[in-house]
Amino acid sequence: MGCLSGLAWAQDQSVRQFDIPAGSLAPALNRFADETSLQLVYDTKLADGRTTAGISGSYTVDQALKLLLVGTGLDYRFANDRTVTLQQAEGSAVIVPPVVATEGTSSGAGMSSQTGQKPVKVPEILVKEVRERDNDTKSYVAEEASTATRTDTPVRDIPQSIQVVTRKIIEEQRAFRLQEALQNVSGITPSFPVTQQFDNIIIRGFQANNNNFFRNGLFDQFNAQSGSDTYNIQRLEVLKGPSAVLYGLGDPGGIINIVTSKPLPDPAYAGNVTLGNFNFYRSEIHGTGPLNADRTLLWRLDVAGQKANSFVDFANRDLMAFAPSITWLMSHKTTLTVQAEYIKRWYNNLAALGVPVEGSVRPNINGEIPRNRFTGFGDFDKNNRTTYRAGYDLTHQFNNNWSVRNAYQYSILESDQIAGFGLALLADQRTLTRGVGTGVESSLNRQHLHSMVTNLVGHFKLLETDHTLLTGVELRQVRQNPVQITNRRSPASDPSLLNLDLFAPSYGVNPLSAPVTTNNLFAGDLKLVGVYIQDQIALLSNLKFIGGVRFDYVYQSSTSGAVASNPSEQTSDSTGVSPRLGLVYQPVEPVSLYTTWMRGYLPNSPGNFNPGGKLFDPERSTLYEIGMKTFFFQNRLSTNLAWFHLTRENLLTPDPFIPGFQVQTGEQRSQGIEFDVTASLAAGWNIIASYAYTDAEVTADNNPTLINKRLALVPYNKATLWSTYHFQEGVLKGFGLGGGVYGYTSRNASIFGPGQVEIPGYVRADAALYYNHDLQVGNWLGAKEVNIALNFRNLLDQRYVEAAGNTTTLFYFAEPRTVLATVGLRF
Known part of the structure; x- marks a missing residue:
């Protein structure tokens, strides 16, 4: 559906499954954007203070967005193939909350409000990171991983085996130790029991020692020597093979990059x-x-x-x-x-x-x-x-x-x-x-x-x-x-x-x-x-x-x-x-x-x-x-x-x-x-x-x-x-x-x-x-x-x-x- 024009998106009758809970409008819009791969552009204060009844079930993209905006006083239009702009619906009351940044706002994108105020710009990298962190708590599937290239590269474009264990997997399995979470990844076996203190695993037949652990892309051998806990881990990225080209000295099986949770803009x-x-x-x-x-x-x-x-x-x-x-x-x-x-x-x-x-x-x-x-x-x-x-x-x-x-x-x-x-x-x-x-x-x-x-x-x-x-x-x-x-x-x-x-x-x-x-x-x-x-x-x-x-x-x-x-x-x-x-x-x-x-x-x-x-x-x-x-x-x-x-x-x-x-x-x-x-x-x-x-x-x-x-x-x-x-x-x-x-x-x-x-x-x-x-x-x-x-x-x-x-x-x-x-x- 990636090649559909804006009109085609609105007229497309194919349905997909949505599960967006009721609550604040901004997070709901952000989740809708993630599930449809559309970019929503709007003045952040339009969403602030508004709520949605949510949607659950099978709908077309057009139906889902209409249901999501019911009762919010907002309307939408397709600006181009991938972009939807939100605006105040004609005849509805104007809500003017404080101007704030939300995780649904993209960098430099926005529209002048009816009060003439400029939209708040949120760093593009923060928007991307917030969305990715939100996805990690809702899905087992990770579409992007930075460990393999030190850049934001889709997993499909990485010529190397990389597996991601998201926060949702960690929570649903009650995996408190790294070994418990990493058991889901192919080619990983424990070298010590989970009841011990250290994080010692084998990747592709070779021991992952002190040199193979990283934290937010930074070398951190103390993960192996003192044992990690998953209480503040957002995702685990396992990059298979000797990755010295980006991470220097290490054993050849692969590296484990621990990505920790970061602050969010919504309480x-x-x-x-x-x-x-x-x-x-x-x-x-x-x-x-x-x-x-x-x-x-x-x-x-x-x-x-x-x-x-x-x-x-x-x-x-x-x-x-x-x-x-x-x-x-x-x-x-x-x-x-x-x-x-x-x-x-x-x-x-x-x-x-x-x-x-x-x-x-x-x-x-x-x-x-x-x-x-x-x-x-x-x-x-x-x-x-x-x-x-x-x-x-x-x-x-x-x-x-x-x-x-x-x-x-x-x-x-x-x-x-x-x-x-x-x-x-x-x-x-x-x-x-x-x-x-x-x-x-x-x-x-x-x-x-x-x-x-x-x-x-x-x-x-x-x-x-x-x-x-x-x-x-x-x-x-x-x-x-x-x-x-x-x-x-x-x-x-x-x-x-x-x-x-x-x-x-x-x-x-x-x-x-x-x-x-x-x-x-x-x-x-x-x-x-x-x-x-x-x-x-x-x-x-x-x-x-x-x-x-x-x-x-x-x-x-x-x-x-x-x-x-x-x-x-x-x-x-x-x-x-x-x-x-x-x-x-x-x-x-x-x-x-x-x-x-x-x-x-x-x-x-x-x-x-x-x-x-x-x-x-x-x-x-x-x-x-x-x-x-x-x-x-x-x-x-x-x-x-x-x-x-x-x-x-x-x-x-x-x-x-x-x-x-x-x-x-x-x-x-x-x-x-x-x-x-x-x-x-x-x-x-x-x-x-x-x-x-x-x-x-x-x-x-x-x-x-x-x-x-x-x-x-x-x-x-x-x-x-x-x-x-x-x-x-x-x-x-x-x-x-x-x-x-x-x-x-x-x-x-x-x-x-x-x-x-x-x-x-x-x-x-x-x-x-x-x-x-x-x-x-x-x-x-x-x-x-x-x-x-x-x-x-x-x-x-x-x-x-x-x-x-x-x-x-x-x-x-x-x-x-x-x-x-x-x-x-x-x-």
Whole structure:
């Protein structure tokens, strides 16, 4: 319908489904514009103070707009193929509220009112961002994603696999942790259990480590080290493959960009409480709106608190977090957002959640190890982490074609931990010997992260082709303060205190000695400068090319005995050039065929030397990918089918001639097929599904036992399906139901250790019930809507191992049946 003229739009008799609730007119118009892809142009004060009865059902575009404006005193006309102007209807009373900016107003667009006042101009970038954020709360389908190109590019025009998990998916699944939300994406598997503190996942067969996490496009490794919470997350964008061309050094599987919620121009408030088994208590509060009458200052505050145990004894999951932000519309071309976050987690040591292979995956002569078994030191274990973040995002639009963005974030991570963990299972298969980690004073174990990105984006025409040019600079520093290690050991008179009976455990006695020595162990520093350029070229209307290259310079230093009299310091310099080429061909508008080639880059640590005394070269990775993307039914159905071949080279492997040294001849390869679907097929019906076949193995190594060994925790097959339906009419209106199935085939526990331990595959079922009800105006709560949800995870109470850390003592059980009941109010 994109080629219809204004008259054709009005006369078109094809119908589509609308579901726009009653309420303020401006948000309703904004949603109508999103669903029809029309641009509504009007003086903002025409909508202010007016309400609509909403529409629900199947209508033509003309019918829907007429119904939406019933009783508002407004009329409309088509200005051109894609633009509709609103105006005061003849003979109706003129409402003259204060002149304000709303999210439905486009940049520079508007019409003179009957009072002669000029319309307020809202920055185009804010209008786009507000609409996208509004869509994220209403649909599973995302039409645009900025992570792949650092520009606002439709997903259909990106020659790379990218999946988006919207806010609506997060809320309907009650996904409080990143791993819970990312389970919906093909090619992603957990490397640690969801009950632990860290965000550790595997993408396309390779671990996504500290270097693979970003926040609003800025590097943020503390997401992996301290664990994210979804209370202030608007969407998750997963970009598959080594993306060094825009994001610098990293592991090759892909990156996760966390997009946080931003202030909105219309007042909105919400709160909810969630209760669950294993003494789970959680509450969230969200608020946003304008700070002044003309809505040039906007605010937002997201707060979360959680007091929770887990199915594992002693494994608490307590949380306190809040994230304030302010947006200043400095002019119709300039927008500044300042945001901060404080998040503290009280957790236990991860290793203490693991149990031996005998009794979890393999038989044990004493029977199955209980899923709730804790292998640490009970209440004497701890792993508490606090993260502080503060930064800004400044955007300026020079004109309709050129814009600049400068964003910066400063983060601090503090850690405080005492770790106990299993070493070996004795012959009786019930006595676990345990080791002692370190107790780290949080005041001295502190990491600092500075991350800044400056991007210049321009649109121009050259040789009859349209170009979108991106140039950028990234500055990054990660600094580790000197870490103080406090040694603790079991009293020599009774070392057996460290042993644990897995079937009759006792945690009443502290097996740790008092602190005996203190050593200042190490400090570290990493500085990065990256410069990149990228051009997106529309060679034809249906043929698009993207090319880019990035140059990185990385300086690293590591100091042992950081405050000792004779500290040992090692430094390294490395450079990397990371290119990308991609092509998109659209034989018909809803279908995009694409291919891409790119290179990744990851420097080695400064303490690694080859036998000749030289620093090792950086690891390199290479991706070849071809795929197809489709958007059908007015973009309500999105699919992505991809085949990829990904290699990781320059890996360290034992030197066959000089014992104790390593050489860079190792290689790993991952290849496979991925298929992702997101759909909002009808009003109230949403689907997200995925399938991945991943063949990941060691292809070159000087250790012959590793050749052709499957990479750890990567199943050959993974399939997921989640769907919800909310009844739109009849006696069941307001009720909804949902459910999902998640299946994994067997995985290799680790590439190291004796033999190859297979973790059995499993199929898990989840379910949910919903009730959403609009409240009468003037109710004693002052609320607009009440939302009730009942979520069931592992509905059939399947007993299975979710992940592993080795082949002997670190096997992690998945959650048993979990029930979460949520009651929320929106104001």
